[in-house]
Amino acid sequence: xxxxxxxxxxxxxxxxxxxxxxxxxxxxxxxxxxxxxxxxxxxxxxxxxxxxxxxxxxxxxxxxxxxxxxxxxxxxxxxxxxxxxxxxxxxxxxxxxxxxxxxxxxxxxxxxxxxxxxxxxxxxxxxxxxxxxxxxxxxxxxxxxxxxxxxxxxxxxxxxxxxxxxxxxxxxxxxxxxxxxxxxxxxxxxxxxxxxxxxxxxxxxxxxxxxxxxxxxxxxxxxxxxx
Amino acid sequence: xxxxxxxxxxxxxxxxxxxxxxxxxxxxxxxxxxxxxxxxxxxxxxxxxxxxxxxxxxxxxxxxxxxxxxxxxxxxxxxxxxxxxxxxxxxxxxxxxxxxxxxxxxxxxxxxxxxxxxxxxxxxxxxxxxxxxxxxxxxxxxxxxxxxxxxxxxxxxxxxxxxxxxxxxxxxxxxxxxxxxxxxxxxxxxxxxxxxxxxxxxxxxxxxxxxxxxxxxxxxxxxxxxxxxxxxxxxxxxxxxxxxxxxxxxxxxxxxxxxxxxxxxxxxxxxxxxxxxxxxxxxxxxxxxxxxxxxxxxxxxxxxxxxxxxxxxxxxxxxxxxxxxxxxxxxxxxxxxxxxxxxxxxxxxxxxxxxxxxxxxxxxxxxxxxxxxxxxxxxxxxxxxxxxxxxxxxxxxxxxxxxxxxxxxxxxxxxxxxxx
Ligand SMILES: Nc1ncnc2c1ncn2[C@@H]1O[C@H](COP(=O)(O)OP(=O)(O)O)[C@@H](O)[C@H]1O
Ligand SMILES: [Mg+2]
Numbered sequence: 293x294x295x296x297x298x299x300x301x302x303x304x305x306x307x308x309x310x311x312x313x314x315x316x317x318x319x320x321x322x323x324x325x326x327x328x329x330x331x332x333x334x335x336x337x338x339x340x341x342x343x344x345x346x347x348x349x350x351x352x353x354x355x356x357x358x359x360x361x362x363x364x365x366x367x368x369x370x371x372x373x374x375x376x377x378x379x380x381x382x383x384x385x386x387x388x389x390x391x392x393x394x395x396x397x398x399x400x401x402x403x404x405x406x407x408x409x410x411x412x413x414x415x416x417x418x419x420x421x422x423x424x425x426x427x428x429x430x431x432x433x434x435x436x437x438x439x440x441x442x443x444x445x446x447x448x449x450x451x452x453x454x455x456x457x458x459x460x461x462x463x464x465x466x467x468x469x470x471x472x473x474x475x476x477x478x479x480x481x482x483x484x485x486x487x488x489x490x491x492x493x494x495x496x497x498x499x500x501x502x503x504x505x506x507x508x509x510x511x512x513x514x515x516x517x518x519x
Numbered sequence: 520x521x522x523x524x525x526x527x528x529x530x531x532x533x534x535x536x537x538x539x540x541x542x543x544x545x546x547x548x549x550x551x552x553x554x555x556x557x558x559x560x561x562x563x564x565x566x567x568x569x570x571x572x573x574x575x576x577x578x579x580x581x582x583x584x585x586x587x588x589x590x591x592x593x594x595x596x597x598x599x600x601x602x603x604x605x606x607x608x609x610x611x612x613x614x615x616x617x618x619x620x621x622x623x624x625x626x627x628x629x630x631x632x633x634x635x636x637x638x639x640x641x642x643x644x645x646x647x648x649x650x651x652x653x654x655x656x657x658x659x660x661x662x663x664x665x666x667x668x669x670x671x672x673x674x675x676x677x678x679x680x681x682x683x684x685x686x687x688x689x690x691x692x693x694x695x696x697x698x699x700x701x702x703x704x705x706x707x708x709x710x711x712x713x714x715x716x717x718x719x720x721x722x723x724x725x726x727x728x729x730x731x732x733x734x735x736x737x738x739x740x741x742x743x744x745x746x747x748x749x750x751x752x753x754x755x756x757x758x759x760x761x762x763x764x765x766x767x768x769x770x771x772x773x774x775x776x777x778x779x780x781x782x783x784x785x786x787x788x789x790x791x792x793x794x795x796x797x798x799x800x801x802x803x804x805x806x807x808x809x810x811x812x813x814x815x816x817x818x819x820x821x822x823x824x825x826x827x828x829x830x831x832x833x834x835x836x837x838x839x840x841x842x843x844x845x846x847x848x849x850x851x852x853x854x855x856x857x858x859x860x861x862x863x864x865x866x867x868x869x870x871x872x873x874x875x876x877x878x879x880x881x882x883x884x885x886x887x888x889x890x891x892x893x894x895x896x897x898x899x900x901x902x903x904x905x906x907x908x909x910x911x912x913x914x915x916x917x918x919x920x921x922x923x924x925x926x927x928x929x930x931x932x933x934x935x936x937x938x939x
Contacts, residue, residue, distance in 0.1 A: 344933045349842060370846040377844020384936055388839045392536040402843040404525045450843065462936075 294324040296361065297457050297490050298346060303355035305341055305513075315341050317513045319355070323458065323492060328484035329518075330501040331494045333510030339494045342510070343462050346492070347380055348372045360457055377405050381451025383461040388447065389435035395446050396422070396431040403453040414453070421449040425479055441472030448479060452489075459483070461493040465500060477503065526849060529840075530856035533833065540825050541857075545865035547821035548916065552869020552908045553876060555811030559904040560877040562807040564897030566800045576671040576730075577789050578639075578762030579771045582778060584619050585785040586612050618642075622758035625782045634765055634774065639666035641760040642747035648694075648740070649711040650702040657698055657738040659712060661747020670764045673728075680706055680726020685743050692722040692746075696729045697737030712750065720750050815911055819919035822861055826854060826923035830930075837927055838935035851928035858920020859913060866912025870905050 305316035315338045323329055331339050344350040345357065348364055351372070357364040359379060364372065376382070389398045396418055403414035422428040425445045430438055438446070444464060451459050461480075465473035477500055483489040484505070493504070501507045508518035534541050588610045594600055619625065622640070629638050642661035647654055664685045667673035674682035677693060685691055692712070694704060704710050709721045722742060730736055742750070748757050763778075765771060771788035779786040830837070837850055881898040 340937065344937075347842070349936075350933050370848060373841065373844050373846035373849075376842065382842050384842075388835060388842075388936070390532075390836050390839060392532040392836070397532075401525075401529075401840075405522070405844050405849075407522055407525075 294326055296322050297325050297327075297359070298323045298492070299356075299358040300342075300346065301356040301358070303342070303345060303353055303357065305338070305345065305350075305353045315513050316345070316353070319513075319515060321508060321515060321519045323490060325457070325490050326484070326488040328480070328491045328505040329493070329508060330504040330506070331492065331508045331510060332496060332498065332501045335496065337510045338513040339510055340462050343460055343492075343494055347382055347460050348376055377402055378454055379457040381448075381454070381456040381459040383444070383447050383451050383459065383464040385463040385466040389443055389450075391434070391436040393435055394431065395427070395433050395435055395438065398435050398446060399450045399453055402450060406454050418449070418453060421452045422446075424452075424482075425449050441468055441475060444468060444472070444476055445479065448476070452483075458490040458492060461491070461495075463494055463496065465495065465497060473497070473500070522849075526852045527856055530853045530860065533829065533836070533853065534857050534860060537825075537829055537832075540828065541861055544818075544822045544825040545861045545868070547818035548815070548862055548865025548912050549869040549872060551811065551814030551818040552866050552912050553872040554814050555807075555911070556870060556873025556904055556908050557876045557880065558807040558810055559804075559907075560873070560898045560900060561880055561896065562803045563899035563901065563904070566803055567899055568893060568897040570800065571672075573793055574768075574789065576673070576676075577793060578671070579765040579768055579789045580763040580775045580778060581787045581792070582619060582625065582761040582763065582782065582784045583759060583787070584617055586617070588612050618753070618757045618759050619761060619782075619784050621782075622761065623756055625784070626758075626761060628782070629761065629763060629778075634767070634770060636764040636766055637666060637670050638761055638763045639663050639670055640744060640758045641762060642744055642751070642753075642757060643759045644747065644751050645715055646750075647713040648698060648702055649713060650704050650708070653702055655698060655701055657695075657740060659692070659747060659750065660739065660741050661744040661750075662741050663744055664741075671762070676730050677726050677728045680724075682726065682728075684725035685741060688723060688725050690720070690722050690746055691725040691742065693726045693728050693741040694724055695736035695739045696727050697733060698740055699724070699727045701737070714751055716752065718750065718752055720746075722746070811908075812911065815915045818865070818912075819915040822858055822916050822919035823923060825861070826858055826920055827926075829857070830854065830923050830927045833927075834930060834935050837930045838932035841930070841932040842936065847928035850930070851924045854924035854927045855917065855920050858916045858924065862912045862916025862920075863909075865916075866909045869912065870908055873905075873908065874900075 299322040300319050303316055303319040304314065306312050306314050319342060331342070333339050341350070345353050348359070359375060364375070390401070393401070396415065399418040399421060400414050403409065403417060404411065409417070419428060419431065422431055425448060427442055427445050427449070430442060430446070435443070435446070465476050468476060480491055480493065481503065484491055495501055506518055509516050592605070592607055592610070594605045594607065626638060626640065629635055640663060644659055646657055646659045648657050662673070662685070664673065664682055668682060678696065680693065682693070685693055692710070694702070702710060704724045706724055706726065708724050710724060711719055712722055713719045728736070728741065745755065748755055751757065765774065768789065772790055775786040775788035778784070840850060841847070877898045877900065880896050883896050885893060885896045887893070
């Protein structure tokens with residue numbers, strides 16, 4: 293049974309630097325659970341801006357954002373952090389691991405922050421995620437000692453740690469070579485098909501998008517197809 | 520809270536990843552706390568020494584008979600002028616007795632007062648010392664050696680000879696070092712003492728004493744109460760001063776008033792007699808606090824710098840923590856924990872080094888003619904300074920860490936992530 297995981301209603305976003313430009317214009321769409329959605333569009337059309345809003349990190353916008361049926365309007369910063377921790381997994385273009393920690397600890401941190409399980413259970417779950425992504429033997433390496441493709445897989449494992457409602461990715465393959473891009477794409481596909489993970493991935497890679505369930509196409513801050 | 524452990528854990532990792540800078544910051548704190556502890560220990564050691572120089576051997580209350588005009592003048596007794604305000608010009612002090620009236624009964628009463636540790640009677644008289652052709656003005660004090668020693672550490676200041684000889688050797692005298700030097704009086708020598716009434720008496724020098732106050736040592740000398748009474752041709756009830764030591768020094772002013780009233784004598788309390796010493800002590804303390812706090816503030820800036828640098832370096836990490844669900848408050852706590860860890864570590868080390876440095880200073884020889892009982896620099900090891908030191912280091916590092924931590928908590932992850 294599928295339900296609506298995320299809904300954008302008339303989302304508009306302006307930058308006022310130095311003159312006011314409207315970057316997002318009346319964005320309306322929703323994502324159901326288990327959907328594998330890609331967002332494509334030319335560089336500068338507002339994809340990242342949209343994703344930051346959807347991930348609750350950017351709260352300065354007009355319109356309404358609902359996650360899991362709940363409005364994100366007028367929430368405290370701490371509440372939003374909690375929602376991100378519990379419900380959203382994020383994968384960036386640049387890998388963004390904490391270099392002071394091991395791979396395993398990087399994956400564990402959001403789980404420890406959630407605090408629902410004991411440290412041992414979180415560690416066990418983190419190892420499970422690393423196994424799914426085929427990098428369990430990197431667990432005890434420091435984050436800065438591994439390759440770019442591996443880092444991105446660690447970031448995906450981290451995004452998965454709290455069984456999020458949705459995983460968002462901002463050009464997660466944008467900085468990887470062809471082989472690693474394919475590995476990462478295959479992982480997303482496996483997550484979608486085997487684990488029914490809901491995914492919203494921004495990309496400018498047309499062939500990547502073609503292989504997803506649904507493509508949302510943007511142009512100049514508007515959705516032109518795939519609502 | 521598990522969250523607390525997590526925050527501390529993250530702080531620890533960030534700290535250890537930059538352990539060199541963190542150590543430098545901690546050493547700044549260590550240095551200032553070390554100086555703070557040493558300075559306070561040393562300054563207060565000096566305070567204690569100077570206090571003991573004066574306060575410990577000063578009676579808390581001194582009962583005496585002042586020379587002043589009689590408050591009851593005949594005109595006040597006259598019926599005619601009863602309702603007038605009477606001015607009397609050129610009024611002279613009434614002569615007569617310099618001793619305390621009814622001293623025996625007063626001492627009895629003081630002995631049974633349970634606010635009192637003890638008392639020591641004195642008979643003081645101006646005299647002329649003669650030895651050879653030298654005549655010297657001075658004051659001879661008849662004292663009860665055992666009482667003076669237990670209450671006012673008298674024997675500590677006897678540098679040659681034995682204090683109790685005053686009691687054991689008849690007609691003996693202990694000369695102030697200055698007096699002895701001027702008279703060239705050797706131990707065992709006989710000197711002559713002449714009172715203002717013209718009576719002369721040979722006394723045997725059994726020792727010298729050195730109070731640390733030279734002007735005092737140039738005039739004073741001690742003998743037994745009985746010898747002094749005999750010297751002055753008075754009976755054994757003749758006592759000019761009764762020196763009282765109290766259990767609580769702060770009780771001195773009210774009790775002095777009470778005694779003055781009850782015993783009908785003059786009474787002076789230690790606070791009134793020595794107010795200038797209190798001022799000196801508090802100014803020395805103030806100086807050490809000011810220097811200590813200044814050093815700590817400098818160390819605080821060190822911590823502030825390190826944390827600011829760390830935050831600039833860790834912008835990505837902060838953004839990631841926030842993106843994955845750590846709140847601004849969590850981030851703030853992480854950086855505050857780092858600051859306070861530096862403070863605690865640096866401060867704790869500072870206490871140890873401060874203690875060691877104090878021990879070292881305590882060993883340095885310090886000989887001065889004025890202070891016969893002191894052989895090394897005085898140091899005070901009061902635990903309070905150590906507690907103040909560690910409290911200061913935590914407070915300073917907290918404030919030094921607060922502003923960088925707040926800045927970190929306000930980092931907007933979108934700006935950082937987009938900036939890449
Ligand atoms: N902080 C900002 N201030 C002003 N304009 C911005 C800011 N961030 C992004 N923009 C503009 O918003 C538009 C959309 O940017 P972005 O969402 O990053 O596009 P995309 O991710 O699709 O390449 C761009 O024209 C960009 O220049
Ligand atoms: Mg972008």
